Amino acid sequence: MFGYVLITLIALSLAGFVLGRQRALAAVSGTAANLHSLPNYHGYFIAAWVGVPALVLVLVWLLFQGSVIDVLLMRSLPADKIAGLSQSELALLISEVKSVAGGAIFGTPAAHVVEAAERYNAWQSIARWAMAAAAIALALVAMLIARARIAKDFRARQGVEHVMDGLMIFCSAIAILTTLGIVTSLAIEAYRFFQLVSPLQFFFGLNWEPQIAIRADQVTAGGAFGAIPVYVGTLLIAFIAMAVATPIGLLSAIYLTEYASPKVRAVVKPLLEILAGIPTVVYGFFAVLVVAPAMRNFGQAIGFDIAPNSALAAGGVMGIMLIPFISSLSDDAIAAVPQSLRDGSYGLGATKSETIISVLLPAALPGIMGGILLAVSRAIGETMIVVMAAGIIASLTLNPFEPVTTVTVQIVTLLIGDTEFDNPKTLAAFALGLVLFLVTLCLNVIALRIVQKYREQYD
């Protein structure tokens, strides 16, 4: 049904376009030059009036149709059948009705369920037809209204401009609303978590053992939600990754802008950027199968015990992954420093490296900082490499040769397997996620600020 409605609306819009053109031309008896706006703009104007409001109506309708029918369904169930049912049992009943309505019948459903299913189907089809009727009626009415406005001096061009404005605002609103939605859902679940576990324990506890019994017969530890080991692990790995990525990325950017010949640059720059395109799971393989064993052998050779899962292996490989973030942004920043500054420095008798250190890097610093902060955000949010190479045990340590775990890894492990959304084990994931989100948000804001400041500098 939705498909048919959509096709009808598009057809009506096209008709509106043709109508608008014709009417506009008729208004000036065929001399387009006498119109305020070109005939096409009149066409677009009517087409927009026909299509947009009807389409919005259809979308809103579809958004609410399900829940409205659910409420009606609930109301219509016989009171004695739903008395004393809990929320989740009620939800179960509703979905049983729906599956019966869809024709999937297991065993013999109760009579009131079958009745409800029939009602449900009837309402569904009424709703569909009503939607189609409403949308087409709206489109036609809009077409009449818009058509009436077309005249010689009508500013259809500005009208179309407003429609374009609206379209763009709508698109950016989608992005913003999605972000808001994510934050709210995170915040709500995190709030529920903090009602079960005190924030004090979460933020200051040194022990992270979230495995608690879900069923009575399970044997687990008591469940401890001190997030400090997790955050320390995250910071340790991010630190190692940045210690690898920053110098290598920065120095390769300097090499590419200041030393490499255009030919070398044309080859090396894309090669470096390929690093950013490798899936992180592949980096994970690399860390587990190549780097970790190599480090372990090396450790054994010098009589040093390195765990098979270690922060160093994960952080080091993650650092390689981050190189292109830093090198690419720094490269742009250094290349954007005006040639006249280089000339000024060379003209005073500075060498190349003096020029780079005392003039280019300070001038490009904001851009470089932007790249570094972006890389830090990535390092904190990275999951796959850590799961594969650093393990999932939350030990509180700063030793890079020990296994550690990170926030994102814990979130994944908390949400895998038996989950139930009213116990602290599952909800803890949301608290972790919220804090992570806030941290990366702050970093991004700082990065944006710095990049902005840098843009203003040479204008």
Next chain:
Amino acid sequence: MNDATGSVNAGIPLSAEEMSKIAPGLAHDIKIKSSDVEVHYGDKQALFDVNLDIPANQVIALIGPSGCGKSTYMRCLNRMNDTIDIARVTGTIEIDGVDIYQKKIDVVELRARVGMVFQKPNPFPKSIFENVAYGPKIHGLAASKSDMEEIVVESLTKAGLFDEVKDRLEAPGTGLSGGQQQRLCIARAIATKPEVILMDEPCSALDPIATAKIEELIDELKQNYTIVIVTHSMQQAARVSQMTAFFHLGYLVEVGETDQIFTNPQDKRTQDYITGRFG
């Protein structure tokens, strides 16, 4: 006149003017001698067969229509053309009798001896103080912090900027007005105490008062330095220079004493240019 170590302040018995009174035209040693200088940018030739001797302790003005190769010639004198990949310089340029394009020449040291003020002001995004201190710092000219302060203040004063910025030496040099930035760049260039100063249109962004100050400075500097200045202002060339060289389409058309060039040019093109008939 200058010994090889570059200590330029020592042992000058007479000022340039006194010298020229005693022996006009012959008074000056040749500081820079260019023979058969040609410059190509890729396939395009920008300078043709330039032979020009620049006397020490004088001001020589390079004039000529836009694009005739004045900046290009000037950039040959401190090998700034080396920083342009496609630029190729042939011929010889000798400073104090030493070919500056031979292999063993240390370009960095050469540029310390031949300072340059660029056509467009290009202060570093650092504080005013650090801008001026940049050259002395990399060449180790100041033994102590107070030495450095002295150099900075002296250079800023000579460039006629000190009074305007003395309260904000820590403010960024890029925050100055265009004319102030240009004077900052002049201060920066003289802070390294070069023997030769190349100035590419140093006054193009300046008001008449600042221009007068710079011209005064040039006059004063020529006691100790050799100065090459590019200018589009005939009056300025006449006011500050003793020698004038006229370039046209990459050729050095005519060179001579400024008075002679302006009152009695030998070449038709020179005459047309200085009387404003083209360019």
